[in-house]
Structure formats: C-alpha cells, structure tokens
Amino acid sequence: MTPISTLSEPLDERKFVVALARGLDLLRAFKPGETMLGNRDFVERTGLPKATVNRLAYTLTVLGYLRLDETLGKYALDAGVLSLGFALLSGTDTLELARPHMRTFAREVGAAVSLGCRDGLDMIYLETIRSETALTLGLASGSKLSMLTSSMGRAYLAVQPLDVRAALLAELKRSAGKEGAALLADAEKEIEAFAQERCCYSFRAWHDDVNAVAVPFREPREGRWLVLSCSGPASSMGEEVFRESVAPRLKALARRLGDTG
Template sequence: MNASSSFSSALAEGPIDERKFVVALARGLELLRAFRPGETLLGNRDFVERTGLPKATVNRLAYTLTVLGYLRFDELLGKYALDAGVLSLGFALLSGTDTLELARPHMRVFAREVGAAVSLGCRDGLDVIYLDTIRSETALTLGLASGSRLSMLTSSMGRAYLAVQPLDVRTALFAELEKAAGADGPAQVAAAKREIEIFAREGVCYSFRDWHDDVNAVAVPFREPRERRWLVLSCSGPASSMGPEVFRERVAPLLKSLARRLGETV
C-alpha cells in the first residue's frame, strides 16, 4: 500500500485488514483534509504537495468529489473550494455528539470563571481538531473555532491525547509526527515527551508558548461514557497576562474537575 501520512497514522491505531481497506476512498478523504483553517481555495498542485499523491490521481479524485458535491471548482481561478457536502457531514458529527451538548453549559461557566477560552476536541489524523470553543467576554486569546486544527506535538490538546494512548500506539504516532514535522520534528517530539512525563504526575499536559508566542494552554483528556473514545478539554489564554503558574495552580485543577464531570479520566 502506498500510504500517505494519514494512512500511516491509521496503521498506528492498530492492524488494518487490507482486504477491507478501500485505498481510493482514503485518498479522496485526504484531499478534503488538505484544506487548512482559513483556506478557501486549493489547486491541484496544492493537493499533490500536501497528499503526496500523483497529479493524475489528484485530478480524478477532485473531479469525483466535485460531482458528489464535496468540492466546488472555480473555473476562473482554476482551484477547488469545499462545498456543502462537507458542511453537512460536519453538522452531522456535531449534532450527533451527546457529550458536546452536555459539555457546553459547563464550558460556558468555566470560561466566565477563568476569563479565558475553553475548547473540546478530538484526534483527526496527525492533528487534533476543535469540536467547539467557548470564550469569556474578556478572553483575548486567538479565535480558534470549530474545525480548527492544531499539531498533536505542540498543542496541549494533542499532547494530552498522546499521553493516554497505549505505549505501542504512542511510539508509532511519535515516529509519524516526527517525520511529518521535518527539521523541527526531533525537538517537538522531545518537548511532547516531557509534557507526557508531567501528565504522569499531574494528570494534565501544558503548552507554554509552544504553538503560538503569546498563548499558554493546559489540557485534560477524558473518555466518553457511551462511545468510549478519547476527547480532550483545553483552556487557553494570553501568555502576557496568564503565565504558567496561573495554569498550574488555578486553571488545571478546575479543568480536571470539569473533565471528571463529563467522562472517565485517568
């Protein structure tokens, strides 16, 4: 199998029965994942660079996704945009997540009490994706919203997810993440491993200015009661006014308490 990074990250979750695995479908989904927050248009060259797929394959997949309503082709610019089919899938996910509905009122109270932003997210390939974010009226942190993606290595949310994975899964993910991060990979992996050591003592993972120069964050993973998948709560705020001690002494205990109300924690 000529696997892309997402194929490899899927393998990291456990053995795959290749008789049942549809490579063409996986490749089509890779094109949809190529869009990053804030991007509205991508061309074939962008798809090739981000997926590693041959240009001819990209052409066929993009055409198929356009016919099915997941992409829209702008003939004037010669580029593709996400279409309504993707939006409908996203709404189906969010409306079907009972934990999200349960979490929202608690997140609102938390955001007001702490004066920061609180987010709920899950893993998506080699990233973590935000399912929802609620900010206090005074929060000055970056405006990450539903659908925003962050590196699993540099974000507190991603590190918290890694911390609760079985050792063999975590090891395989680290190898893929280091490769995907390029020259910065070894340093990012080392930093993430240090945070996982902290998780073993404190039950949380931090990210102090690691993914943005003026953002500090803390995250706590919990397992959904019904679907049994790992979700992650995170709280982020401006590093200029919310230093590491604020997160360690005040925010982390409150976030751990909230996670315990929503599911099973470590």
C-alpha cells in the first residue's frame, strides 16, 4: 500500500477510506508491459493479506476494472481502467496546448519529448512525441519510470516542499533495495543542482544508451506540477548536447506552458 508519508496531500484520517486506497493499490501493482497478475503477485507487491486481496480483486472484477482469466487464474486490467485513462488525458487542457509545441520541439531537436506527472513513487507519461529521426527508446502514454532514476522524477522532487521530498526519497531508497543508497546519492546530486540549473538530468541512469533532461512547471488551471522531458540516445547525444542545446530550449517551452517558479 502507498505509504501515508508519501501522499501528495496532508492526510485527514476521518475522511480517508482505507478500503478504496487498497483497491487502487491492486490496480497500481501492474507494471508497464505486464498483462496478467495473480493473487500471489498482488500480495507480494501490496503487502496486503491474501484474504483482503481476494475480496478486492473480486470487487474490481465485478466493477469492470479487472478481468479474470479462469484458465490461468490471473487478472488483467479491464476496460474500466482504460476509460479512466482516457478521461484523464482528454481532461488535461495543458496537454492539448502542449502537443503542437512538443511536435515542433521533437522535430527541431531530433529526439523524443514527453509530458508527465506523478503517480505514487513513479512518473507517468501523459504523452510522448518523437521526431522521425529519433532513435531513442521512447515511452508511450501510460508508461512509468521511477522518480529516483528518471530526469522527470528528479525534476518533480526538486520542486516539492522539503518534508514531502524527504519522505519520498526515504521511501524510494527503501523500494530500490541494495542499489538504493547509490541511486539516492545520484538523484540528490541532481536535485541539489536544480537550484542553479532549473532542470534535472539523467545520464545513462535508467538505460545505458539514454540521456535525458527534464523541467517542471505548474499548470495554470489546476496548479499541479507537471514535467517536460527530452530524451535521446547517449551514443549520439552526449551530456554537452543536453546541457548546452537541449536544456535551454526545454526551459523555454516549459515557461510557455506554465509557471516554472
């Protein structure tokens, strides 16, 4: 279950519905590229008792958010989740405004440009636009990356209040296991540099041949933090290219879309 300390809003326990939160944790248990999960997977990933997982999975199946494959004894996400995703994307005015600018940016830079927001301890991609010549690993809408290793996640962390950031970093370190300390040190270095750079980088951190830079901005209507990122192949777009060419352009685009602080 998502740790209370890492929630984006202060918790009022009188209003917080634990059963609902647990049900959503089951849906969040699916990782990009996974199509089927069993009860054992849910138990391991959420830490919930097996009996609770059984009841929650049954309820989500009845409501159309999960689909049970009786032959395999495993669950897949169903149409209810897809409809929520489409509602999110269609209701994001900033995304509609950003798309044409992102297309131009991707074409001029020759890379992939993405817009994302926070989802638990990850950043979820709302949109990714690639240039026709981009050779980088592009992530589709709905894909997720850890805050700890992605430039997008580091940029989001950099603009959070100190107490929220500390709680998130502690949980990220714990979830990263043995590599947590090294990954945390790398992320904190980028976060610290944000004060001067006004962006965060990720050089070969989540993939050996991917470099990236990200810039956060607060969208005008809802006031939430979104993050723009640009990624390209490290073999042809080195650190110097990102620092001297890509980052300044991405900062300018972010300022057109919202308040960069």
